[in-house]
Amino acid sequence: MISRNRPATPPDPGILDNHRPLVDAVERRMVLRGGLSLGLLTLLTGCEPESNASVRAALLAMSRFNDRFQEALFDVNKLAPTYRPDQVLKPPRFNAYYDITQVQPVDGATWRLEVGGKVADKTPWTVERMAKLPQTDMIIRHVCVEGWDYIGEWAGVRLGTFLKAIGADTRARYIGFKCADNYHESIDMPTALHPQTLLATRYAGETIADPYGFPLRLRTSTKLGFKNPKWITAIEVTDVYPGGYFPDQGFNWFSGM
Amino acid sequence: MASVAANPHGLPRARPLHPWPIRVMHWTNAVMMLVMIGSGWGIYNDDVIFSWLRFPDWLKLGHWAQDSLLWHFAAMWFLGVNGLFYLVYGVVTGRLRRRLLPIRLRDLVKTINETLHFHIDHSDLTKYNAVQKLLYVVVIFAGVMQVVSGLAIWKRVQFGWITELLGGFQAARVVHFLGMGVIVGFLVVHVLLAFLVPQTIWAMLAGGPKVRE
Structure with missing residues (x-):
């Protein structure tokens, strides 16, 4: 069965040849590997995400939560x-x-x-x-x-x-x-x-x-x-x-x- | 019974090797563990335990000590609750016992021998070898010890008995540091092997092969 999304007339395969170097460059594995490395880098390279205002607000909110937790835990x-x-x-x-x-x-x-x-x-x-x-x-x-x-x-x-x-x-x-x-x-x-x-x-x-x-x-x-x-x-x-x-x-x- | 009627062969239903709760908990753990390690190194640098060891700035999370502390004391809740869910899930479903036990000395020797001769078998992701099992048990134990020693450092008055058990405040700091060392050591081996057998990474993302157990 032919997919309804397939065009009635197939595109000229020649256009692929015109863009061969570009297609070769887009190697999925490279993208995947690059993405993983970037993800790890942002986590590991002495970054300071806390300088972002909303990240800082979330961290300070957690610190307020820790205040309340410690108040509840405190035994006079x-x-x-x-x-x-x-x-x-x-x-x-x-x-x-x-x-x-x-x-x-x-x-x-x-x-x-x-x-x-x-x-x-x-x-x-x-x-x-x-x-x-x-x-x-x-x-x-x-x-x-x-x-x-x-x-x-x-x-x-x-x-x-x-x-x-x-x-x-x-x-x-x-x-x-x-x-x-x-x-x-x-x-x-x-x-x-x-x-x-x-x-x-x-x-x-x-x-x-x-x-x-x-x-x-x-x-x-x-x-x-x-x-x-x-x-x-x-x-x-x-x-x-x-x-x-x-x-x-x-x-x-x-x-x- | 309905389940038997629906499954005429009497076999348990086929499930992915890593059901979705395991995958969610694994990646939550991965991110939070990195936050804990990076921020822990920032806190450590503020008053080093070993004069020869100071973590480079580019490896730590948090610019100032207070930033590292904010990260550490925020991530600990997510890591701790996630870890608790993992242990409860593992015990209730029997996964921990099925996957990690028993660990026999004979199997350990066999696996080490095979590894040294590059004969290690990766064809079946659903079976962990003895060394794998031991490493997972060790790192789970190290994780529990980090919670215990962390409490001994943070709450040396309210949980003073834990601090005493570990030999005092400074001893608790050393235990906490060594626990980090065990986890980082595991992490290096774990990530290295995962990249050597990439289908394990895919399995932890998509669920992996179906198992009946």
């Missing part, structure tokens, strides 16, 4: 492992978004900690007044998002205790931190109320040295290193997402461990 009663005093690294390892030589020390005498947002008492705090709050000590592992880690001994007031002292609304979603070096960070309320989340003022039995956040820094055992702001100057209790220096650049915000 689950403690991170603690270690022996002889395992403590002295001095601690420096980390910031700049080099240690560029640290600008904070003057403890003039330093004030501002508190704001959903809190009852907005009186600023001094070093002396902070020291009067009940103190807690913990030896925990600091884990950087890059992959390195060290064991450190931190002491100070539990953030949960401090929030109670300033009459914070613990139904609020976020605690935002502002720092003397223009760093900023924020954590979720359940992590803020975790027993191993401290506003630290001491390291290995001594006042925290300048490069490590004097006079006040956050130390939480359940989050990556960059979630622990140093040289804190303001704390805000809020329902409005405050972001953070690194999360604003694409690092996962929750970054729980």
